[in-house]
Amino acid sequence: MKSVKIISLGGFGQVTNNMFVYETEKDILIVDCGIGFPTEEMRGVDLLIPDISYLASKKEKIRGFIISHGHYDHIGALPYVLPQLGKLPVFGSKWALALAKEKLSEFGFGANFQEISEGKKLFLGDFQVEFIQVTHSIPETMHLVISTPIGIFYHAADFKLDLTPVMGKPTDQNLISQVGKRGVFCLASDCLRAERPGFTPPESKLQDMFEREIKTCSGRFFVTAMSSDISRFKQAIEVSQKHKRKVVLVGRSVEKNIELALKLSYLKFPQNLFLLIKEAKRFPSSSLTLLVAGSQGQIGSALEKIVAGEHEIKIEKGDKIVFSTDYIPGNEVAIYTLIDEIMRQGGEVSYPDVTSDIHVSGHGSSSDLKKLIEMIKPKFLLPIGGNFRHMVAYKKLAQGLGFEENKIILPDNGQIIKFFEDGKVDLSEVVEVKTIMVDALGVGDVGNVVLRDRKILSQEGIVVAIIVLDQATFELVGEPEIVTRGFVYVKESERLLKEAKVEIKKVLAKWRTRRREFRFVLGDLQEHLEKFFFQKTGRRPLILTQVIKV
Ligand SMILES: [Zn+2]
Known part of the structure; x- marks a missing residue:
């Protein structure tokens, strides 16, 4: 029986890191390719990108990327992902592509960019895609009407229904209703502000x-x-x-x-x-x-x-x-x-x-979201672009509109949603979606970070700096302590370590007037010590800074 799978490679239940795969027997269509933001405990990590290992064995099935809009959580991972998947076309509005081009050129390469606009139709294997321009906090945001062998999927990435936008035209709600009349199989919708009542202000x-x-x-x-x-x-x-x-x-x-x-x-x-x-x-x-x-x-x-x-x-x-x-x-x-x-x-x-x-948000509140559901009248609903609590709030508002619970799909991270043409849904297949971290040294997953640390330890040694700080004033209490192993012969390096202590004091002096957070101070200290030891010794030991607050 014919079927369509949807997979989120940035993880379901995420606001950022957007990358969705639509897959049939023969073809794959990718929607968005964004970055995510590291959490506090991922110190040293600059950004997160989607995990594309699912696509590794399916490259020849991919027909292209469609970019819904130019926010970095929808385009920012292109420089990391695109080169790994071959020469694929990237479709998007003029403004989204302008930003994507800028991003890629920072990395020194281009891509096969193809501009789309409302009214345009793309034929990509099993998929035909039409576009509806909607309002959001960035110009030329698009909703995607994806016709598949089992029916229409309406992909509503970030949006609100702003009737008086400052740039561009208001959303053509007639056009959306017409799509609804054609019969929509599934609406994948922004749900970030499902908890908020009313319409988001213009x-x-x-x-x-x-x-x-x-x-x-x-x-x-x-x-x-x-x-x-x-x-x-x-x-x-x-x-x-x-x-x-x-x-x-x-x-x-x-x-x-x-x-x-x-x-x-x-x-x-x-x-x-x-x-x-x-x-x-x-x-x-x-x-x-x-x-x-x-x-x-x-x-x-x-x-x-x-x-x-x-x-x-x-x-x-x-x-x-x-x-x-x-x-x-x-x-x-x-x-x-x-x-x-x-x-x-x-x-x-x-x-x-x-x-x-x-401030007003670029995301629709519950009334915007309900309005879209009422215009589209889909068989299934799939909340995207929000955390689990937003998905649950979305589910509640959909139930209020009469949707049955089993028609609203709240997938877990890594779950593949397989829709069949007879209306059955299978959620049993799961793919591992890892957190892929990017830092100054390159791209890796959590496991690679550990391996990298081990490699540095074995080749360059370790430096531990222990610093006692008065938490009210950021003043140093006593002298910083520096312990090293496998890095330099301590007896011959007294001067080096003394200089390192001076370096620590300099960094702390800078932060005293800034009254910032300890985690930033820690990161700054680490960075300075890395630079300092590299300049002095040409080596990059693993550096741990331990701040004790008193
Ligand atoms: Zn956005």
Whole structure:
């Protein structure tokens, strides 16, 4: 009997790391290829990518990649995955492909990119794919209507139903309803905000907020948001223009995104509206808006450096910083520390806890999600792009619409969903989906990290630095202790270890004024010691830093 399988190679129950496989007897279609973000205990890991071992023996079946939109959790793994799977076409909207091209060019290669748009139809083996443009927090987000031998699968990656989008056109709900009338077998839908009541407010609602915030700002007006959120920046620029402020782009990711949007005419502003940082110094504070990268408090981002005093821009009295962003879970402490520090330095801060209208999500709430279900009227529902609790909330709202429990599929990580044309579903097949971590040394899974440590230990030895810190002041208590094994002959290396201790003190001195978190201090110490020992000895021992808080 004919069947279609769906597998998530980034794992079901994940918000990021999006990569879905649609598979028939003959063909495979891949939807999205995104990165995930490491959790706190994965120290030294830069990012996560989907596990493509399932595809290793099926390469000749793959007909191509379709990218739903340009967010990094949907395109960011292309540079790691694409080269392993051969020369495959990558389909996406103009803006999604522009960002994917940028990402790939950082790695020094290109790909067979093919632009699609609403109304276009692709024929890829057993699959025919049509596109519906929807609204989200990035331009030209697409929903996929995938016709298969057993029926239509509607792949609704991230979206909300914004009736007044700041960029692009509103979602054509007629078009979606027409697909619904053709009969849809399964709707795979965004579920991230299924817990929230009502509709998600439109992006354009932020214009009033920017207007209000800029009016009460006597100094420089800083706006930080997700760097990919071009419509958010568009509104901030428009309000600035109206209030006769020039705009300065600060931070690589913000510069890159806005410059690309200007180049491709997604944004249309006169060139003389923008100033370089050094030009801005000649202008009074009250005539400047700064769009700054680093809304999540990321270490090394422009905003973090400004606050830490390591940037040519410093916080001054009268400055206002608007955090037009959500806190990504796990980043709260970093963001709050940043906000505290800005206030200590005399800046004013508007952030979601005190100003609830400062951010709107790009994801639909329960009413958006229900509306899509009602338009599509699918046989089966598959919540994606959320954690398990979001999937459960989605299930509840679908049950409220009369869906039977066995028609709403909540798969576990690694489970393969096999749909048959007679409407039966088989969930018994399981594939191992591992967490693939990427760090400066390359790509590996958890097992490889252990092996790498062993290899370093055997060839380069180990250095353990034990540091006792006063947890209130970050002051060193006593001298740091350094123990080595298999690295240098201690008796002849007293000077080296003494210098290493000085190095530790230097790093700690830097953090004293920053009042940051211990985990960041730990990472920073590790990095400095690695560099230090490599410069001095040409070797890279395994370095463990142990901080004892007293
Ligand atoms: Zn997205």
